[in-house]
Amino acid sequence: xxxxxxxxxxxxxxxxxxxxxxxxxxxxxxxxxxxxxxxxxxxxxxxxxxxxxxxxxxxxxxxxxxxxxxxxxxxxxxxxxxxxxxxxxxxxxxxxxxxxxxxxxxxxxxxxxxxxxxxxxxxxxxxxxxxxxxxxxxxxxxxxxxxxxxxxxxxxxxxxxxxxxxxxxxxxxxxxxxxxxxxxxxxxxxxxxxxxxxxxxxxxxxxxxxxxxxxxxxxxxxxxxxxxxxxxxxxxxxxxxxxxxxxxxxxxxxxxxxxxxxxxxxxxxxxxxxxxxxxxxxxxxxxxxxxxxxxxxxxxxxxxxxxxxxxxxxxxxxxxxxxxxxxxxxxxxxxxxxxxxxxxxxxxxxxxxxxxxxxxxxxxxxxxxxxxxxxxxxxxxxxxxxxxxxxxxxxxxxxxxxxxxxxxxxxxxxxxxxxxxxxxxxxxxxxxxxxxxxxxxxxxxxxx
Ligand SMILES: C[S@@+](CC[C@H](N)C(=O)[O-])C[C@H]1O[C@@H](n2cnc3c(N)ncnc32)[C@H](O)[C@@H]1O
Numbered sequence: 001x002x003x004x005x006x007x008x009x010x011x012x013x014x015x016x017x018x019x020x021x022x023x024x025x026x027x028x029x030x031x032x033x034x035x036x037x038x039x040x041x042x043x044x045x046x047x048x049x050x051x052x053x054x055x056x057x058x059x060x061x062x063x064x065x066x067x068x069x070x071x072x073x074x075x076x077x078x079x080x081x082x083x084x085x086x087x088x089x090x091x092x093x094x095x096x097x098x099x100x101x102x103x104x105x106x107x108x109x110x111x112x113x114x115x116x117x118x119x120x121x122x123x124x125x126x127x128x129x130x131x132x133x134x135x136x137x138x139x140x141x142x143x144x145x146x147x148x149x150x151x152x153x154x155x156x157x158x159x160x161x162x163x164x165x166x167x168x169x170x171x172x173x174x175x176x177x178x179x180x181x182x183x184x185x186x187x188x189x190x191x192x193x194x195x196x197x198x199x200x201x202x203x204x205x206x207x208x209x210x211x212x213x214x215x216x217x218x219x220x221x222x223x224x225x226x227x228x229x230x231x232x233x234x235x236x237x238x239x240x241x242x243x244x245x246x247x248x249x250x251x252x253x254x255x256x257x258x259x260x261x262x263x264x265x266x267x268x269x270x271x272x273x274x275x276x277x278x279x280x281x282x283x284x285x286x287x288x289x290x291x292x293x294x295x296x297x298x299x300x301x302x303x304x305x306x307x308x309x310x311x312x313x314x315x316x317x318x319x320x321x322x323x324x325x326x327x328x329x330x331x332x333x334x335x336x337x338x339x340x341x342x343x344x345x346x347x348x349x350x351x352x353x354x355x356x357x358x359x360x361x362x363x364x365x366x367x368x369x370x371x372x373x374x375x376x377x378x379x380x381x382x383x384x385x386x387x388x389x390x391x392x393x394x395x396x397x398x399x400x401x402x403x404x405x406x407x408x409x410x411x412x413x414x415x416x417x418x419x420x421x422x423x424x425x426x427x428x429x430x431x432x433x434x435x436x437x438x439x440x441x442x443x444x445x446x447x448x
Contacts, residue, residue: 007040008083008106011047015079016110018052018341025052025341043094051079051086052340053177056151058085061132065124077114080107084122089132096126146170150177152343156333160382164428172382172428172435176336176343181432182224185238185264186215187271187298205229210432212414213243215271218432233297238264241433244415245327248376248406248425248440249274252323258311258365259327261287263294265378269325270300278304279321281311312360314368322373326365328358330379330386334427334435351385358390362441366394366401372446374404378438387437388424395441404442 010032017023029048033041051058059070062081070078080103087099100122108115136145143161147154150173160169184207188196193215197207205227210216218240229235246268249255253276257266260280269275282288288308295301309315311326331354332342358379365375379386395401405423408416418427429435 006102006106007036007044007047008102009109010036010044011051011083012076012079012103012106012110014044014048015051015082016075019079019344020075022345024339025049026339046091047083047086049179049340050090051082052344054086054090054151055082055344056148056153057132057134058082058089058151060134060148061085061089061125061128062121064135065121074111074114076110077107077118080104080110080114080118081121084118085125088122088126089130100126146173150174152176152336153346155348156343156346160428163382163384163426168428171430175430176340178337178431180337182219182237183210183240183243183432184217184219184230185236185243185268185271186217187235187267187300188215189271200229200235203227203229205235210240212240212412212433213247213268213272214412215268216240216243233294234299236264236267236294236298238268239434241414241427241436242380243268244412244427244433245376245378245436245438246272246274246325247411247415248378248438249325250323250374250376251275252321253277254279254321255323255325256314256316256321256365256368257281257325257327258314258361258368259329260306261291263291265325265327266291266295266304267298267300270303275323276303279307279316280304281307281309281314281316283308283310312357312364314364316368318367319370321368322370324365324369324373324375325378326361326375327378328361328386330354330358330381331383332380333382334380334429334437337429338434351383354381355385355390358386359393362390362394363397366398366441366443369441369443370446371400371443373443375441375443376438377441378436380434380436382426382428382435382437387426387439388422391424391439391441400444401441402444404440406440 014028029045062085084103087094104115104119107118143157144154147157152173186193186196205224206220207217210218242264246265251274255269255275255278257278257280260266261282266278266280269278282291292306295304331346336343362377369375403423408419418425425438427436
């Protein structure tokens with residue numbers, strides 16, 4: 001309970017806000033958890049993330065006990081049914097009578113007339129028991145089955161299988177449904193990273209070095225995220241593959257980071273020494289403030305010029321920078337583990353709209369780049385429309401730019417494995433990492 005509000009009522013509220021207001025789960029959960037006693041925090045998070053990560057599976061089970069499609073029900077009622085079914089079918093620690101009773105109570109607070117329906121349906125789900133039963137005819141298309149079993153939209157499953165192959169796509173889909181680890185960036189500033197790690201261990205932060213990137217550490221427990229080193233911002237939480245993307249950036253006195261907030265890659269560039277200083281652009285005012293505050297907390301503010309600007313029209317001299325990073329806004333299909341709501345929100349037509357923005361940003365990045373310099377184009381999307389097709393369109397319009405294939409022996413092993421013949425790096429989401437796509441673009445002329 002928090003302020004008299006039970007955990008299930010909060011879970012229903014969070015799911016409703018995600019669906020109705022297009023809110024994001026991570027910040028909403030963080031805000032609600034702050035009001036809960038520690039004992040209940042994990043339960044709220046587990047219920048909400050389980051309901052989002054397994055949505056189509058839960059809906060499939062619920063549909064057997066509903067006389068109309070779940071999509072036609074009131075949003076609050078739909079959320080209540082998913083909260084109840086998630087506990088009954090996926091959570092070991094919640095006894096069925098508590099799952100049903102508490103959930104019906106939560107629905108009664110929001111939609112009193114629907115309490116009877118939710119009670120009846122959840123009782124039937126409870127009587128079927130675990131594991132969730134999937135009833136599909138023998139003729140069902142295997143990819144439709146995979147979509148249901150892993151709770152991803154079928155259109156996304158079909159794309160990933162076509163691009164990654166069945167085995168790798170299946171592994172990526174399954175990893176999206178698992179608990180995400182928390183990774184941090186060591187910032188040793190001349191100290192031996194292992195000595196720094198030992199000191200952090202002494203302070204209660206257990207973790208191990210990751211093969212993905214030189215300063216990446218995967219914490220042993222996701223709850224370590226509340227450790228003071230992280231809570232105060234001295235240590236940055238940065239996914240291991242996000243850190244690995246910075247290994248593609250050409251070392252330079254000044255690196256321009258054109259989409260910088262919240263600052264994970266800016267901080268990685270400084271910590272690894274790839275940049276002595278960074279010019280960090282960000283358009284969103286709140287995120288710009290967050291970026292500046294994060295750098296301040298890390299003691300890195302002096303080395304970064306934070307500029308609030310539209311990077312499609314950057315207020316910087318053209319052709320002046322040897323090394324530019326564009327970590328573009330994107331669909332985020334590589335981050336479904338951490339942002340499970342995206343899979344239910346995204347539609348294929350979103351990709352063309354995002355690509356138009358990405359093309360404008362990449363063209364501006366290339367304009368800033370000096371002859372002989374390079375631009376690293378990164379997205380946390382696996383979709384060709386936002387990656388290969390953006391690069392092809394922009395490079396096709398210029399005679400002075402080409403795709404450069406990184407030298408595999410210079411890359412961390414997991415990154416080298418993600419390198420494709422045409423030079424693009426497609427990192428599928430995995431048990432320990434988010435998914436990304438990256439391309440290095442080289443501008444002709446100048447000296448190397
Ligand atoms: C993928 S995130 C960047 C993550 C960041 N590089 C990091 O590693 O922490 C993309 C960022 O680009 C910003 N953005 C979107 N459109 C922009 C534009 N036209 N100009 C500058 N920033 C933009 C978004 O607000 C968002 O903060």
